[in-house]
């Protein structure tokens with residue numbers, strides 16, 4: 516958990532309200548809206564432009580896959596949507612709130628409560644048990660010990676790991692570790708689950724289990740899932756697929772329009 520989240524805890528975990536600074540013109544509810552987002556990195560003398568103007572709207576409850584070749588900018592885009600990094604230009608709105616306008620406390624609130632993050636390499640804290648990893652965001656959010664212990668166990672049961680609560684990551688398989696990471700991402704009932712290559716380090720069938728779990732959770736909890744992936748299996752459960760190429764959106768397709776067999780798109 517980063518420094519901002521620590522500040523949130525010091526803030527008593529109070530539910531910091533986010534004030535919309537610009538109302539959307541669209542009538543529907545966009546949980547995420549990107550407008551003209553670019554991102555450049557300084558490399559020695561020059562600049563490398565990684566995102567070259569991304570416009571994207573994601574409705575509440577959608578399951579979106581962001582696909583594209585390695586190096587096309589998926590993780591960079593993921594970091595923009597997740598308010599983990601700032602665009603060079605353009606704007607990112609979460610629930611029609613301009614992320615750039617948030618102060619440190621509001622940003623910490625957003626990262627702690629509104630978004631659940633899942634990473635390719637699980638990013639669990641190795642010295643902590645499964646239950647300790649899952650409850651950490653709830654502690655940061657100011658929940659009482661009884662509450663977070665109960666909820667942590669419920670979440671581990673939800674991902675099928677009730678029996679593994681006292682295991683450390685090194686005592687769990689890759690798929691089990693990713694389940695712990697999913698339970699942790701759900702800790703504060705986020706509206707958005709952001710997953711960067713959640714099946715990238717898993718074998719085919721374990722990857723399928725994780726994809727099914729994410730889909731099931733999005734249906735049951737009504738959350739929005741945004742996943743950067745190389746995994747064509749992910750397309751089967753996605754409402755829309757956003758294809759990124761060389762820092763731009765190449766095309767956005769509805770799932771019904773894709774003709775898919777596992778591992779192959781025609």
Ligand SMILES: Nc1ncnc2c1ncn2[C@@H]1O[C@H](COP(=O)(O)OP(=O)(O)OP(=O)(O)O)[C@@H](O)[C@H]1O
Pocket residue numbers: 556557558563565583584585586587588589590591592745
């Ligand atoms: N901090 C950084 N500094 C310089 N260049 C960066 C930085 N982060 C990313 N890049 C460059 O941006 C490009 C896109 O990287 P990104 O990680 O977003 O790709 P990706 O689509 O997620 O790829 P992969 O599928 O391999 O994960 C790459 O060429 C990478 O070298």
Ligand SMILES: [Mg+2]
Pocket residue numbers: 589590591711712743
């Ligand atoms: Mg990536």
